[in-house]
Amino acid sequence: MTRPATDAESAPSAAPAPVHHQILIVGGGTAGITVAARLRRAGLRDIALLEPAETHWYQPLWTLVGGGQAPLRAALRPEAEVIPPGVRWLRERATAVDPVARTVSTATGRVFSYGRLVLAPGLSLDWDGVPGLASAVGHDGVSSNYRADLAPYTWELIRRMRSGTAVFTMPSGPVKCGGAPQKIAYLAADHWRKRGVLGNIRTILALPEPTLFKVPVFARALEQTARRYGIEVRLQTELTRLDGPERAAVLTDHATGRAETVHYDLLHAVPPQRAPRWLADGPLADPGSPHGYVKTDPHTLQNPDFPEVFALGDVAHLPTSKTGAAVRKQAPVLVTNLLAGLRGRPATARYDGYTSCPLVTARHKMLLAEFDYDLRPAPSFPFLDTTRERTDMWFLKRYGLPQLYFQGMLKGRA
Numbered sequence: 001m002t003r004p005a006t007d008a009e010s011a012p013s014a015a016p017a018p019v020h021h022q023i024l025i026v027g028g029g030t031a032g033i034t035v036a037a038r039l040r041r042a043g044l045r046d047i048a049l050l051e052p053a054e055t056h057w058y059q060p061l062w063t064l065v066g067g068g069q070a071p072l073r074a075a076l077r078p079e080a081e082v083i084p085p086g087v088r089w090l091r092e093r094a095t096a097v098d099p100v101a102r103t104v105s106t107a108t109g110r111v112f113s114y115g116r117l118v119l120a121p122g123l124s125l126d127w128d129g130v131p132g133l134a135s136a137v138g139h140d141g142v143s144s145n146y147r148a149d150l151a152p153y154t155w156e157l158i159r160r161m162r163s164g165t166a167v168f169t170m171p172s173g174p175v176k177c178g179g180a181p182q183k184i185a186y187l188a189a190d191h192w193r194k195r196g197v198l199g200n201i202r203t204i205l206a207l208p209e210p211t212l213f214k215v216p217v218f219a220r221a222l223e224q225t226a227r228r229y230g231i232e233v234r235l236q237t238e239l240t241r242l243d244g245p246e247r248a249a250v251l252t253d254h255a256t257g258r259a260e261t262v263h264y265d266l267l268h269a270v271p272p273q274r275a276p277r278w279l280a281d282g283p284l285a286d287p288g289s290p291h292g293y294v295k296t297d298p299h300t301l302q303n304p305d306f307p308e309v310f311a312l313g314d315v316a317h318l319p320t321s322k323t324g325a326a327v328r329k330q331a332p333v334l335v336t337n338l339l340a341g342l343r344g345r346p347a348t349a350r351y352d353g354y355t356s357c358p359l360v361t362a363r364h365k366m367l368l369a370e371f372d373y374d375l376r377p378a379p380s381f382p383f384l385d386t387t388r389e390r391t392d393m394w395f396l397k398r399y400g401l402p403q404l405y406f407q408g409m410l411k412g413r414a
Contacts, residue, residue, distance in 0.1 A: 170207045247263055
């Protein structure tokens, strides 16, 4: 296998001169690798990618890991194996960007300049955003599928539970894979139903939104799912405080202002999320985003103030859900517009806000929600009714989509 070029130079003591690259991509996750692969297939040669991690995760599988339906090892690959051949891998962490000087600084003190910049560093999980959560997660009944190392613990808690109270929460603000906070509740309830203990378990699902899902047809389907399992759905409600030693969660209803303390045996908590601090505090953050996401034209994926800067994926401030499926549609638009700019042409490719949320509702059952900026359904399989639970859609999520991801998206083919 061809290995990517690496850069192991140490930082000099004096301020270094910037190292220039025609294309600099920040982030080696779904968005960064997909764009890098497409740019290489388009013939570009001087591409560098900033990414400190040595493990690449296919995060959509973490929910199935937490639900006992997939092994964690199926979700990972060494980062070196997914970097496209010919892309220079800079194993460093970005710490600042200067869009006027066209430079990016790193944690080692190095500086890189660019002709075009693609921002795809993902988002940050703010475990301290809920008092008590950071110290409680990972033990004593508190878990979260939003961390790879904790997804197996979620399944351990679910399979061991025979009675008591289980609480599943979602924070306010944009989160990656917005359906994941409730999917694990359905998987847990289905497991307890099959074990004959569901009637002994009080299940609470707290969501900050006014409905279970933004698209009405899927909201209705999920309401039926919750009723089937006897789940107490608390809308416009979120976790606002946690006492780990006492196993006490404070759920606040934002519609009434009422706060209730619930004593739990199992708590699956999703932390608040925001842009990486170095971007949120920098000149590319959108003033209209309270979470610091990058200002991005919703259709061209360029920064309106600095057209040589592009953003996609979780870090971009776009009015759509943050999913890998969204990246699959964003990446070709971004690459087309970036290449057009290099040739002195206007950005004409348009992203329509497409995103997708595979809503797992039971073992081997799933709804597939696909929609655009206007919340209009945008089905990839118009001949199938994906608004009802289907077994074939579950197999697509478990086996088909990972193959599409590793063999298609990350190679610039899909």
